[in-house]
Amino acid sequence: MKNPKIPEKYLSTFDETYQGFQLYKTLDPKLYREMDSVFKRARQFSREIAAPMALHIEREIRRAPTNKEPVWEFVRAAGKAGLLSLTIPKKFGGGGYSWATCVILFEELCSVCTGLGNIIGGHYLGMFVMRNTFSLARTAEVFREIVANETSIKPVLLASAMTEPSVGSDHTEVGLWESARPQSEARPVEGGYILNGRKQFISCGRLSTYHLVFMSTDRKNYMDSMATFLMRSDAKGFSFGRDEKKMGQLATPATEMIYEDCFVDESNRLTPYFGPIAKKTTDFMGFTRLLIGAMATGAARGAYERALTFARDTTVRGEVLVNHQWAQMVLGDMYMNVLISRAAVQEGFFSDVNHGMNKMFLPAKRNGYRRKQIIDGVLTAGASQFGSDLLQQRKMRHSVGKAIGWVMDHAGLNTPIMNTFTSTAKAKCSDLAMMNANLGIDLMGSFGLRQDEGMEKILRDIKLLQIYEGTNEICTFGVFQRIVADHDFGIRMWSKSQ
Ligand SMILES: Cc1cc2nc3c(=O)[nH]c(=O)nc-3n(C[C@H](O)[C@H](O)[C@H](O)COP(=O)(O)OP(=O)(O)OC[C@H]3O[C@@H](n4cnc5c(N)ncnc54)[C@H](O)[C@@H]3O)c2cc1C
Numbered sequence: 001m002k003n004p005k006i007p008e009k010y011l012s013t014f015d016e017t018y019q020g021f022q023l024y025k026t027l028d029p030k031l032y033r034e035m036d037s038v039f040k041r042a043r044q045f046s047r048e049i050a051a052p053m054a055l056h057i058e059r060e061i062r063r064a065p066t067n068k069e070p071v072w073e074f075v076r077a078a079g080k081a082g083l084l085s086l087t088i089p090k091k092f093g094g095g096g097y098s099w100a101t102c103v104i105l106f107e108e109l110c111s112v113c114t115g116l117g118n119i120i121g122g123h124y125l126g127m128f129v130m131r132n133t134f135s136l137a138r139t140a141e142v143f144r145e146i147v148a149n150e151t152s153i154k155p156v157l158l159a160s161a162m163t164e165p166s167v168g169s170d171h172t173e174v175g176l177w178e179s180a181r182p183q184s185e186a187r188p189v190e191g192g193y194i195l196n197g198r199k200q201f202i203s204c205g206r207l208s209t210y211h212l213v214f215m216s217t218d219r220k221n222y223m224d225s226m227a228t229f230l231m232r233s234d235a236k237g238f239s240f241g242r243d244e245k246k247m248g249q250l251a252t253p254a255t256e257m258i259y260e261d262c263f264v265d266e267s268n269r270l271t272p273y274f275g276p277i278a279k280k281t282t283d284f285m286g287f288t289r290l291l292i293g294a295m296a297t298g299a300a301r302g303a304y305e306r307a308l309t310f311a312r313d314t315t316v317r318g319e320v321l322v323n324h325q326w327a328q329m330v331l332g333d334m335y336m337n338v339l340i341s342r343a344a345v346q347e348g349f350f351s352d353v354n355h356g357m358n359k360m361f362l363p364a365k366r367n368g369y370r371r372k373q374i375i376d377g378v379l380t381a382g383a384s385q386f387g388s389d390l391l392q393q394r395k396m397r398h399s400v401g402k403a404i405g406w407v408m409d410h411a412g413l414n415t416p417i418m419n420t421f422t423s424t425a426k427a428k429c430s431d432l433a434m435m436n437a438n439l440g441i442d443l444m445g446s447f448g449l450r451q452d453e454g455m456e457k458i459l460r461d462i463k464l465l466q467i468y469e470g471t472n473e474i475c476t477f478g479v480f481q482r483i484v485a486d487h488d489f490g491i492r493m494w495s496k497s498q
Contacts, residue, residue: 005051006305014039018104020346031098038086038101042108045081050074054113054251058457061250065243068206071251072154074116075207079155083120085147087127092140093147099128099287100353103294103345110298111305114461115251117295119157122204122252125288126158129212133228133270142210142230159208159233161199161257171214172285172470173478175494180222184259186215186229192265193217195229198241198258203468205255206240208233212270213257230268237262248460285470286356286415286422290348292469293425297341299465300433303458304334307440310447310455321443330443334436341429351421355414416482423475430465430472437462 014036015022024032053074060070078084086101088094102124109117127146130139142158149156162171170180184197195215205211211231218225231238241256308331311322321327437459441448448455466472477493485491 005047006309010305010308011043017342018346020343020350031100034097035101035104038097039104039108041081041083042105045078045083046108046112049077049081050109050116051112053077054116055454057116057251065245068253071119071207071253074251075119075155075157076151076153078120079150079152082150084123084150084155084157085143087124088143088147092143094143100349102291103349106291106294107298107301107342107345110295111302113251114295114299114302114458114465115249117298118203118249118252118464119207121291121295122159123157124291125203126160126208126210126212128288129160129228130158130230130270135230135270138230138267138270145209154209156209157204157207159202159204159211159255161202161205161211161213163201164197164199169471169474173474175478175481176474177222179494182216182219182222184215185219186217186227186264188217189263192263193227193229193269195231195237195259195262195264198256200241200256201244201254201468202257203252203254205233205257206243206253211257213259226271228270229264230270231262231264235262235264246464248457248462248464286419287352289419289426289469289475290345290352290422292465293341293345293348293422293429296426296429296433296462296465297338297345299458299462300334300341300429300436301338303433303436303440303455303462304331304338306455306458307331307334307436307443310444310453314444314447327443330439334439337432337436341432344425344428348418348422348425351418354418356418356422416486420479420482423470423478426469427466427472427475427479430462433462433465434459 017039018035021032021035024035053070057070057074060067075084082095083105085094086097086105087099088096090096105124106117106121109120127143130142133139142156146156146158164182164184167180167182170176171182182197184195184199186193186195195213197215199205199213202211209232211233213229213231214226215229216222216225217227233240237260239258239260241258243256244254246254308322311327311331312320314321316324322331437455440455441459444453444455447453450456470478481493485493
């Protein structure tokens with residue numbers, strides 16, 4: 001497989017790439033510097049290390065699907081570059097970067113390989129969920145472990161397990177929760193819970209040292225009893241099942257997770273209180289859909305860059321392809337798709353800042369931005385104050401849960417607005433990326449179909465972005481619900497006939 005490197009002169013700088021974020025130059029120079037710094041680190045890593053590895057890993061996974069060593073090589077390189085802990089608070093040894101910088105990290109990574117990007121993506125999803133459970137002591141311990149092992153032979157990765165054989169889309173959209181019928185269950189027992197059931201298609205599952213698993217503690221009352229548990233992936237009663245043989249993103253294993261009378265002690269139930277926080281977790285989904293939008297923007301850009309490199313290097317009917325007017329039209333179109341896609345991600349980003357969880361932690365104002373420190377501060381204080389005392393943890397979880405509930409209820413969060421924008425980013429960016437991969441293959445003709453030319457890989461990788469984190473259809477229904485149906489009681493949503 002070729003590794004066509006796009007010449008530097010065709011790559012835009014941070015300011016050229018992110019028009020919207022230039023606002024931060026005056027609003028919040030510190031945040032601007034953080035974004036610029038992540039951009040440079042991610043771009044250098046993607047181009048110099050990830051891009052050449054992507055080709056090797058794709059080939060190796062095809063040859064020996066169970067051999068994960070090539071994937072670990074990549075994870076170790078990402079660890080060395082500090083990319084597994086960028087958003088972990090400095091107090092725990094992490095980069096201390098704002099979560100906002102993730103949109104930049106994932107665009108850069110996925111511009112060279114969405115499969116490799118999703119390994120890091122699955123890990124950050126796990127960290128994000130964990131941080132937002134507000135389970136301070138355990139989060140601090142795991143974050144410290146991630147940092148301590150970042151440059152080791154086996155870095156600590158996280159995964160998140162929601163999907164199961166009987167529940168897919170129903171988990172990803174709050175309107176569908178009432179009809180969801182999960183088969184897995186966490187049964188409360190003395191000192192903890194016994195977990196039974198199966199999860200499937202879990203990104204990074206097999207690579208994870210820890211994973212977060214979502215299970216209800218009362219199957220009859222699924223929605224209000226859903227909890228998040230932290231599991232070590234080598235726990236007794238837990239095992240990995242198959243890794244799916246999927247069409248794209250071969251580097252990221254999508255693993256079946258099996259729980260057979262698996263005991264989890266009380267301290268590893270992370271969600272501080274049931275019910276209301278479960279509903280608010282859809283807000284977490286809002287942010288993660290934004291990240292899928294950023295990944296798709298990167299993938300769309302990767303398709304454009306591959307097509308441009310091909311057009312510069314190929315002669316058609318005695319003339320370099322890029323000099324043909326029709327090729328210029330296609331390449332211009334592809335570039336515009338990238339810009340539209342990035343604009344959708346930025347709108348989603350600002351909707352989160354204005355209406356979502358990040359309203360509390362990341363307002364686009366200088367003073368407000370300092371509030372981002374609240375969560376890191378709470379994490380830090382909670383960890384050092386309560387250590388590993390179980391009773392104290394329970395008490396703390398109860399009171400912290402109440403406090404979080406109060407803050408969430410009074411913070412003026414408007415998750416319907418945020419979800420509308422982030423779902424739009426997820427669905428439309430992945431559609432635009434797919435359009436770019438198709439245009440790229442058309443431009444390259446039969447070369448585009450060859451495995452060693454890279455473009456068909458881009459198309460296969462992008463298809464998966466249209467499915468996970470809520471299918472694009474489900475995102476579209478969700479948007480319609482929020483902007484129309486929720487304001488008109490005459491409209492019925494999610495009817496059985498759909
Ligand atoms: C590569 C990959 C990685 C993944 N990683 C993870 C992970 O890390 N963690 C995790 O928990 N999950 C993960 N998933 C699961 C993913 O979130 C689900 O696949 C996704 O939510 C869709 O669910 P499903 O596959 O069960 O499809 P289904 O829900 O069965 O949907 C099938 C079709 O029916 C449509 N549909 C479903 N319900 C309705 C309805 N009510 N009305 C109208 N149409 C409907 C859908 O749009 C789709 O077209 C991953 C999936 C993939 C492919």
